[in-house]
Amino acid sequence: MFRIAALTVAMGFASVTSGQAGHHAKSASAEIINAQGAVIGEATVKQGPNGVLLHVRVTDLPPGKHGLHLHSHGVCEPGEGFKTAKGHVGKVEGAHGLMNPEGPEPGDIPNIYVGADGIGEMEAFTTLVTLEGGDNALLDADGSTFIIHEKADDHISQPIGGAGGRIACGILKAG
Numbered sequence: 544m545f546r547i548a549a550l551t552v553a554m555g556f557a558s559v560t561s562g563q564a565g566h567h568a569k570s571a572s573a574e575i576i577n578a579q580g581a582v583i584g585e586a587t588v589k590q591g592p593n594g595v596l597l598h599v600r601v602t603d604l605p606p607g608k609h610g611l612h613l614h615s616h617g618v619c620e621p622g623e624g625f626k627t628a629k630g631h632v633g634k635v636e637g638a639h640g641l642m643n644p645e646g647p648e649p650g651d652i653p654n655i656y657v658g659a660d661g662i663g664e665m666e667a668f669t670t671l672v673t674l675e676g677g678d679n680a681l682l683d684a685d686g687s688t689f690i691i692h693e694k695a696d697d698h699i700s701q702p703i704g705g706a707g708g709r710i711a712c713g714i715l716k717a718g
């Protein structure tokens with residue numbers, strides 16, 4: 544009889560856990576497009592208990608390091624140089640950069656490194672954003688985007704680490 548009681552308690556916990564998960568997205572993904580609008584990669588964001596894990600993979604980009612940020616609007620318009628993605632998530636004037644004593648901004652993440660074959664990949668973890676809930680939620684009403692820049696982010700220059708123009712963009716969607 545004790546065994547049956549224990550099983551009931553365990554199931555009770557399981558249903559409470561899945562009920563909470565229903566209110567908050569556990570993962571999101573983005574198709575990344577280039578300046579011509581062609582799909583060149585994919586990004587995923589997984590919500591963990593204490594932060595989010597990011598993974599980005601692209602093909603057909605110029606070799607070298609490229610600035611990569613979370614931008615505050617879920618719009619990618621290649622014809623407009625992806626300007627409609629707006630600024631960084633949680634932008635604070637003067638606070639851009641992972642190495643900035645005033646920073647970083649919540650949308651700041653490490654560069655992506657693209658090899659000679661045009662393929663780039665990166666994984667990073669940040670506690671400065673969430674998928675849902677809180678001040679810097681990626682899946683908020685106006686959404687958010689991954690933006691890849693022309694040049695490397697030096698992690699300290701204002702306002703975007705000297706990363707230059709926007710060469711790729713991906714709109715984050717739940718799931």
Ligand SMILES: [Cu+2]
Nearest residue numbers: 611612690703
């Ligand atoms: Cu950016």
